[in-house]
Amino acid sequence: MQSDDTPIPETPNPAPGRKVLCIEDEHFISELYARSLTKGGYEVTVIPDGAKALIEAQTDKYDIILLDLMVPNVTGIEILRALRDTTQTPQLKAKIIITTNLDQRDDVREDIENNADAYLVKAELTPHELVNFVNTVQ
Template identity: 40%
Template sequence: MSKEQSRSILLIEDDLFIKELYERQLTKAGFEVESAEDGASGLVKSSEKKWSLILLDIMLPEVNGLDVLRTLKSKPETKDIPVILLTNLGQDSLIKEAFDVGAEAYLIKSAYTPKQIVEEVKEFFNKHDEKK
């Protein structure tokens, strides 16, 4: 089993086209990927298993990504799951708030191809493994 195959990623993204692109690329790279289309269902899925990483869009219906992040970081069973935020918003105040709440990284979707997102995820895991 490769390192990627032992990694589970929860993708919380409401844009179906982007969600399917990211799911396909991450799965092709060997990751186990599940997804949710809104913040509320993302929060439910976040507690269903021990995720290696959550990729979280900020602009979501029902519960926005920052509120999802706040909830994840406040619950004992999800507070240690690393979260990378994905968005098309590049506002400095939003980025600062995301890091203050506990985001590991912040990626602007329009600046990366899906393959580059996969490379960023792999790089994150490599750095994360080095810290252990």
């Protein structure tokens, strides 16, 4: 079952200037997400390459990381692991939101869910709904 179960309340005043790192290799999707997030008051950086994205994420500049699981060079799961491993990433303030269309076996997914702050299926929500969701993540 897909996890679109988190309610999406409309938040009137999302924190402006919060930084989002969008790790997504499908250009059309990142374009849509960046558009909506920027409109919602976020500063968005898009990186389609997994290896580069990991290095960028480890700079700890971001409040939110949107992480696709199927990205080139270093996979989303590897990125997640590296970001949660304190020997590799001593400090990380960002909340990690998995955004994927990939269907995981439940055991794998449980593992991901335990390490990420949220797990979203991209096909289940529109960009606007994504922004509403990100607004709720503090």
